[in-house]
Amino acid sequence: MGRVPRASNRRRVDQAKLEAAGQKRLFGPPAQPITGRRRISGVEKPIWTENKANLIERYLYYFVQITKHGSYIDGFAGPQRVGPSNWSAKLVLESTPKWLRHFFLCELKNAPYVSLERLRDSQPTVGKGKAARTIELFHGDFNEEVHKILRSQHLTQKEATFCLLDQRTFQCHWSTVETLARHKRAGTKIELFYFLAAAWFDRAFSGIKDSAILDRWWGRDDWKALRRRPDLERAQTMCDRMKTDLGYKYTSPYEIRSRKQGGRVMYYMIHASDHDEAPYLMTRAYNRAVYPKETGHQLKLLLNEVQAMLPNDI
Numbered sequence: 638m639g640r641v642p643r644a645s646n647r648r649r650v651d652q653a654k655l656e657a658a659g660q661k662r663l664f665g666p667p668a669q670p671i672t673g674r675r676r677i678s679g680v681e682k683p684i685w686t687e688n689k690a691n692l693i694e695r696y697l698y699y700f701v702q703i704t705k706h707g708s709y710i711d712g713f714a715g716p717q718r719v720g721p722s723n724w725s726a727k728l729v730l731e732s733t734p735k736w737l738r739h740f741f742l743c744e745l746k747n748a749p750y751v752s753l754e755r756l757r758d759s760q761p762t763v764g765k766g767k768a769a770r771t772i773e774l775f776h777g778d779f780n781e782e783v784h785k786i787l788r789s790q791h792l793t794q795k796e797a798t799f800c801l802l803d804q805r806t807f808q809c810h811w812s813t814v815e816t817l818a819r820h821k822r823a824g825t826k827i828e829l830f831y832f833l834a835a836a837w838f839d840r841a842f843s844g845i846k847d848s849a850i851l852d853r854w855w856g857r858d859d860w861k862a863l864r865r866r867p868d869l870e871r872a873q874t875m876c877d878r879m880k881t882d883l884g885y886k887y888t889s890p891y892e893i894r895s896r897k898q899g900g901r902v903m904y905y906m907i908h909a910s911d912h913d914e915a916p917y918l919m920t921r922a923y924n925r926a927v928y929p930k931e932t933g934h935q936l937k938l939l940l941n942e943v944q945a946m947l948p949n950d951i
Contacts, residue, residue, distance in 0.1 A: 683894040686903055687723060688927050692891075693801060693830060694728040695930075696922035700828075701736040702936055703914060704797040710786060710817075710827070711801045712779035712809065714742035715749020725801060727756055735763050735770065739791040743775040743782045750776050780810045780853075787820050798827045806834045806841045811856025818883040818909075825911040826885060833875055833890070833905045835868040836898070872905035885909040887916050891923055917943045 684692050701707055709729055716724040726742055742757075744750040753774050763770035771791065775782040792798060800817055802809050809831070817827045834841065842864055845851055851860045863871055872890035879888045890905040908919050921939065925931075931939060 682924065683892060683900065684923060684926060685896050686893055687896075689893050689904075689906070690723050690725040690728050692893075692906070692922060692926040693725045694732050695926045696830075696919060697729055697737065697799060698732055698930060699918040699922055699939075700797070700799060701734065702940060703918075705736055707737045707797040707799060708739040708741070708792055709737050709799055709801075710741045710743075710783075711803070712743050712783065712813070713745075713801075713803050713805075714753055715744035715746060716752050717749075717803075725803065726753065730756065730760055730772070738764070738768075738770050739789070739796075740770075740772045741775065741786045741789065742772065743777070743779045743786070745776075745778050750774070779808075780813045783813050783816055787816065792820070794821055794823060797825075800827050800829050802829060802831045804832055804834075806838070807845070807850055807854040810853040812853070814879075815856070815883060818879075818885065826883075826909075828912065828915065829879075829885075829907070829909040831875070831879075831907040831909065832893075833872055833907055834903075835872070835905055836895070836901055836903045838868070838871070839864065868902060868905070872907065875905075875907055876909075879907070879909045883909070886911045886913075889916065889919070891919070913947050914943050917946060 697707075697709070711726050711729075714726045716727075726740075729737070730740065742753055744753050757772045757774060760770075760772060773786075773789070775786065786792070798821075802814070814829070814831065817829065820827055842851075852858060854860070855863070863874070866874065869890075876888035876890055879885045888907060888909045890907050892902045893904040893906055894900050895903045908915070910916075910919075
């Protein structure tokens with residue numbers, strides 16, 4: 638994600654004046670890593686499992702307002718549930734403005750891959766020549782296909798790139814996350830949404846007979862310690878690793894809950910980014926995922942407020 642130039646005469650937004658004028662608060666304070674049972678600062682309402690695709694699409698809507706371009710990688714892109722409203726790849730492809738230029742969609746299973754082919758073929762042509770939008774499909778294991786994707790001529794060092802890793806449980810190898818994080822040699826890293834199972838983690842963990850599966854997923858041999866940790870601590874441990882081992886500047890876990898199971902946390906969606914605006918926009922996306930999108934004027938206020946809230950030394 639690029640930076641919005643900071644005008645020398647820009648003044649900080651006075652939140653009290655905005656509220657006094659009837660302007661609803663744009664978003665909460667930036668999300669902070671959670672510890673123990675403390676909730677993420679600024680988060681107002683839960684995101685339900687049926688709305689997680691809306692959350693992804695809404696964040697990318699904010700993402701392109703700043704970058705004006707970008708590439709999207711989806712490592713597990715096939716539809717997981719019945720209904721187009723739950724399909725992240727479809728919502729992102731059809732989102733407007735169509736400023737994301739290059740899509741790399743990977744799927745291992747045959748039936749979901751066929752759905753991806755139909756989705757690709759249904760999309761209108763956008764742009765011409767070098768400016769044309771591209772949609773590339775990869776039929777295979779993302780842990781292998783990621784190397785082909787990152788060799789694309791479109792994924793330059795300056796290309797704003799976002800990657801969704803919506804795995805079921807242990808499908809995404811740690812080496813794959815490492816490869817994504819270290820692809821860019823300078824500037825900001827590829828931004829990640831990484832899904833970490835919660836509700837069925839212990840059951841799935843116990844069912845693994847081949848320890849090599851967990852070795853590849855965790856990338857180290859100390860994965861047994863994860864079993865003894867509460868869900869929140871496990872999510873925070875993953876965030877800490879993304880900071881210390883991969884060098885991401887900001888990492889936070891966001892709860893994805895189930896209405897059917899009484900509000901139980903099903904996943905933690907871990908957001909990893911180097912962009913200073915990202916924590917603010919992520920909190921905004923979480924709080925506004927199911928609401929109508931902002932008008933152009935509201936977006937201008939939003940981006941101005943994001944810049945005003947950043948420390949002066951950034």
